[in-house]
Structure formats: structure tokens, C-alpha cells
Amino acid sequence: AASLGAEATVDLGAGDPAAAVAAWAGRGCDAVLVAAATDSSEPFHTAAAIARDRARVVMVGMTGTEFPYADFMKKELSVTVSRSYGPGRYDPDFEGRGLKYPEGWVRWTETENLAECLRLMAPRARRARLDVGALITHRFALDAAEDAYAMITGGGEKHLGVVLTYPDGDAAAPPLAFPPPSAGGGAALGLIGAGAFARSVLLPELKRLPGVTLRTVVARRGANAQQTADAFGFARASSDDAAVLDDPAIAGVIVATRHDSHADLVARALKAGKSVLVEKPLGLDGDQLDAVAAARADSKGFFQVGFNRRFAPMVVAARDALAQAGGPRFVLLRINAGAIDAASWIQDAGEGGGRILGEVCHFVDLARFLAGSPITAVTAEATAAEGPCDDVTVTLRHGDGGLSTIAYTALGETVAGKEWIEAHAGGVTVSIDNYVKLTTARDGKVTASTAGARDKGFAAELAAFARALVAGGPAPVDEAELLETSRATVAVLDSLRAGRRIDL
Incomplete structure (x- = not known):
């Protein structure tokens, strides 16, 4: 410390630090920086002992915080916990989205502080000012x-x-080199996005599918991509989307990234002649959906959206019972979704789109599937006039005169059951309780069936994609219908903003 410019140093184990400080400064310290790392609260005791009356104690490191009340009270000491780096730290708008603070009001943000630190560390003349x-x-x-x-x-x-x-090297990224296709392995799949959902839900099912091979996985962090490749048997891992999109051996692409990248990745995959299964939502606005539609018009590949509930066995059975009854249908969906943190990326309008675009889209598609008729108009109301919209009712009018109502809320207790589905048509009533019980009423009789495990259709959805991929199409779900339900979901937000019905 002395060699770096400290005027006085004290060995805490060799004597009384308060006396040493008083001998050097003539009084206590104006400010004490606690830069220790320990579970003990002893650094706070020492700080109180060497501080002057009404001094500041700044906690830079992480220590125990059981400070001596009497010492702090008698000296009226102030305690500050350093947030590190400066203004902007932990602000998602500043750190994640690049929004800057006005220089005239906040001169030294974390960006300027770090830049100045590097400047001071750079050699100048004989030595750096911060050595x-x-x-x-x-x-x-x-x-x-x-x-x-x-x-x-x-x-x-x-x-x-x-x-x-490490040695200095060429900063330019090496050109992508694609390994030869595996012999006789079936259609090759590439996965873009290796988050928790992909690893826990999609990949265990994909690994079991016949007729396909897992060729390349891409994740933002290379270590995550490699770990996923090792765990699930991908031949290759990368942090570059081009490793999947530009590989001629890959026929099918799974997109499981954050929502704001979905439409762009789907369009690029289609333009590369590949078929793609994208997790919901397909896009966050009409322009993104238009871009997907334009790319599909010129592609030999097809696209599918991860609306898995239309593949659930109980939903398929309910749809078949309603179709046999004939006529327009009346569909009710109640979703007790549970609350999520308002700071979650899902709630960010630019990245996640909010829960309507990110989650209610599932139920718009499910209602469309059960109703069996195009959506012609959308009306929505929400409990919140602004901010995150987690509690909403949506009414869909169908072309054959049918109606669907979606009640989606984050206010409930999740142990009460998450999803309840009910539909009526031509003297038939069906209901599904959270995908474990299906009840059908017709001709004065009620029948019920239960499942040993909840099946929301993930396995059937992925199997349908794989079959279509191996066969060269057609798409498992009518792509025009997927665009329709995606546009209807965007119209939910339009209806909330306009306060009226939106005709499609």
C-alpha cells in the first residue's frame, strides 16, 4: 500500500488502529472504505473505531453487517453500500438496451468511470497513473x-x-467450416437458442425422435452451446447463427431464442430453404409477421409455431367431439397463469413483447383450433390501463358465428389449477381440467377420462414437425392459420389501445 501512495499504513494485528489513525491525522477519518470480504462483522467495528464524529462508512466489499449500535449512534455515522461502477449499474435500460443518461445531468456513469479507469491504467510517458x-x-x-x-x-x-x-492473434473470426453430413442419419436439425425451456422440454423429446439427427446447437454463450451439445448429442456447437442457417446439410431449424429475434430467424431460415419450428410468438407486430409471410412465399421450406396445446390428446379429442356436433361453437378458456416479475425480459415491450404476445397467443391459437373457424374480430379489456398487462379478457368472433372467450389472469393462486377449457356446440359440452381430465356430455350422458400424466402436446408437436421434415412437407399446421392467430394476438393489443373491437 505504501508503495502505491498510501501516506500511512496500519497493521490491524499489531496494535490499536484508532490510536494509529489519530497519531497520523490528529483525529478520526472523514470516510472509511470497507473493502474486505468476510462473514465477520469485525470490519464494521474497526470502521467505527477509526472514524471521526459524523463520518461516512462506505461498504465496498461484502462483510457481516452487525455493526455496534452504540458506536455508530454516538458518532452519528452514515453507512453507504457501494453499488459499484457508478450510475447506470443494474439499470436494464442503460446496461441492456444502450439508453444513455443526459451528460449534463449525469457526467460520470459506469461507462465513463470504466473508461477513465482504463485510461489511467494505460502507460503514459514512463508509467501509468494507475499502476x-x-x-x-x-x-x-x-x-x-x-x-x-x-x-x-x-x-x-x-x-x-x-x-x-494468452498470445496475441488475429481478431477476425475464422470462416465457418461445416463438417460432412452424417451418413444415413435422417434429416439434420439445428437448434438456435439453448435456454432452460429448450433444454428441459424440447431437447429430451427431440433426442427420442426417429428420422432426425441433432447436428448443430447455437447459443449466445459458447460454453452453454458446448454443454448442450455434449448433453444431448449434437455434432457441433457454436455461438453464430450462421452455423445453422448457412449449413447446407441442415434441413430443419428449431428457434427457441427470446421473442424479439423470432421473426427474423424464421425469415432467414426460410430464405435459406429450410423448414423451421419456432417457439411462440411468431412475431411481435404486423411488420414482423409480414416479413415471415414474404419469406415463406419464396421458400421451399415451411414454418410451424410452437402452439403445442393443439397437439394435446385431450384437446384433439375435444375438437373431434365438437366437430361431430356441427354448427358454431362457444369456447371458454380460463388461464390462472400466476404472476411474474415486472422486470422480467418477457414484460419488456421490445424484447419479450409482454404476456399477451408471449403467452396469450397460445390460447388464441387453442381457441381457433377448437372453434374450427377463422377469427374475424377481436375485442379485449384489461384491468390495468397502462404498464404490464397480465389480466385480460379477450373475445374472438369466428367466421361461422361462433364465439371464444379467453380469461387470462396473474392474480390467482396457482395451486387452484392453471388451465380450464370448456366448449359447447350442437348439444355437446366438453371440458378439460388442466390436461389431466376430459369430460364430455351428450345425449343426457356424461363420460370422463383421466390421464396419468399431464400431456400438453409437446411430444406430438415435435413428432409432427419431424415427420413433415423427413417427408418434405406439407406443414403439420396450416401456415395461413398460424399467421391468422398471430395477427389476432397482435389485434388484442390494438383493441386494448383503441378501446374497441378490431376487425381482421
Whole structure:
């Protein structure tokens, strides 16, 4: 510390720190920075002892926080917990979306602070103004990183700053090289997006499908892509979408990224002549849906949206019973969705689109499937006039005169059951309780069937995509119908904004 410019240093184990500080400064410290890392609260006791009356104690590190009340009260000490880096830290608009604060009001944001730190560390004349060399105790080559971590966690050697070194190289990305197709492996699949949903729901089913091979997985983080490849048997992992979209050996693409990228990836896959299954939603607005439709018009591939509920066995049985009854249908869907954090990416209008575009779309498609008739008009009302819209009723008018009502709420208790489906047509009533019980009433009789496990249709959805891919089409679900339900979902937001019915 003395070599780096400290005017006085105190060994806490060798004497009274308060007396040492008083001897140096003539009084206590104006401010005390606690830069320790320990579960003990002793650093707070020491800070109180060496601080002057009405001084500041700033917690930079992470320690125990059971501070001595009497010492802090008598000196009227102020405690601040440093948020690190400066204004902008933990602000998703600043850090994630690139929105800047006005320079005239916030001169030193975390961006400027970090840039200034780097500037001070850069060599000038003989030496850098901020010399961190003395903090570095060890250097390891990058390929010896495991040895570095072993040294740190082993506790046998004193260390402070540990640096990993690597040789300078060409910063340009190497050209993509595609491995040869596997012989006799069936249609090759590429996955873009390897988040929790893809890993826990999609990939276990995809791995079991006959006639397809898992060729390439792409994720934003290369380590995640490689871990997914190793766990599920992909031949290749990458962080570049082109590894899937530009590979001539890949026939089918699964898109499981965040919502704002869906339409673009679908359009690019179609333009590359590939078929694609995209998780919902297909797009976040009419322009994105138009781009998908235009790409599909010129493509030999097809697209499918992850509206899995229309593939659920109980939903298919209910649809068949309604079709036999004939005539227009009256469909009721109640979804007790549960609350999610307002700060979730799903609630961000630009990235997730909100729960209407991201989740209610499932039920618009389900209502369309059960009603068996095109959606011609949409009317919606919500409990909130602005902000995240988690509680909404949607009425869909169908071309044959039928009606569907969707009641979607985040206000309920989830143990009460998430989804209730009820539909009526021509003297027939069907109801589905959370995909485990189907009840059918007709001709004065009621029959019921139960399932041992909840089946929302994921396996059947993926199997249908694989069969169509191997056979070269057609799409398992009418693509015009998928565009229709996607446009109807966008119209839900239009209806809420306009306060009226939206005709399609």
C-alpha cells in the first residue's frame, strides 16, 4: 500500500488502529472504505473505531453487517453500500438496451468511470497513473487456467491478483467450416437458442425422435452451446447463427431464442430453404409477421409455431367431439397463469413483447383450433390501463358465428389449477381440467377420462414437425392459420389501445 501512495499504513494485528489513525491525522477519518470480504462483522467495528464524529462508512466489499449500535449512534455515522461502477449499474435500460443518461445531468456513469479507469491504467510517458502491476501476484497461461483455480481454491499459497495470459492473434473470426453430413442419419436439425425451456422440454423429446439427427446447437454463450451439445448429442456447437442457417446439410431449424429475434430467424431460415419450428410468438407486430409471410412465399421450406396445446390428446379429442356436433361453437378458456416479475425480459415491450404476445397467443391459437373457424374480430379489456398487462379478457368472433372467450389472469393462486377449457356446440359440452381430465356430455350422458400424466402436446408437436421434415412437407399446421392467430394476438393489443373491437 505504501508503495502505491498510501501516506500511512496500519497493521490491524499489531496494535490499536484508532490510536494509529489519530497519531497520523490528529483525529478520526472523514470516510472509511470497507473493502474486505468476510462473514465477520469485525470490519464494521474497526470502521467505527477509526472514524471521526459524523463520518461516512462506505461498504465496498461484502462483510457481516452487525455493526455496534452504540458506536455508530454516538458518532452519528452514515453507512453507504457501494453499488459499484457508478450510475447506470443494474439499470436494464442503460446496461441492456444502450439508453444513455443526459451528460449534463449525469457526467460520470459506469461507462465513463470504466473508461477513465482504463485510461489511467494505460502507460503514459514512463508509467501509468494507475499502476495495478503491484496487485498481480500470479500469471498463468490460458491453457493452465485449471491450475490457477486450483491454486486459488487450495488455500496453500498467498495470492491477490491472478492473471490469465494468452498470445496475441488475429481478431477476425475464422470462416465457418461445416463438417460432412452424417451418413444415413435422417434429416439434420439445428437448434438456435439453448435456454432452460429448450433444454428441459424440447431437447429430451427431440433426442427420442426417429428420422432426425441433432447436428448443430447455437447459443449466445459458447460454453452453454458446448454443454448442450455434449448433453444431448449434437455434432457441433457454436455461438453464430450462421452455423445453422448457412449449413447446407441442415434441413430443419428449431428457434427457441427470446421473442424479439423470432421473426427474423424464421425469415432467414426460410430464405435459406429450410423448414423451421419456432417457439411462440411468431412475431411481435404486423411488420414482423409480414416479413415471415414474404419469406415463406419464396421458400421451399415451411414454418410451424410452437402452439403445442393443439397437439394435446385431450384437446384433439375435444375438437373431434365438437366437430361431430356441427354448427358454431362457444369456447371458454380460463388461464390462472400466476404472476411474474415486472422486470422480467418477457414484460419488456421490445424484447419479450409482454404476456399477451408471449403467452396469450397460445390460447388464441387453442381457441381457433377448437372453434374450427377463422377469427374475424377481436375485442379485449384489461384491468390495468397502462404498464404490464397480465389480466385480460379477450373475445374472438369466428367466421361461422361462433364465439371464444379467453380469461387470462396473474392474480390467482396457482395451486387452484392453471388451465380450464370448456366448449359447447350442437348439444355437446366438453371440458378439460388442466390436461389431466376430459369430460364430455351428450345425449343426457356424461363420460370422463383421466390421464396419468399431464400431456400438453409437446411430444406430438415435435413428432409432427419431424415427420413433415423427413417427408418434405406439407406443414403439420396450416401456415395461413398460424399467421391468422398471430395477427389476432397482435389485434388484442390494438383493441386494448383503441378501446374497441378490431376487425381482421
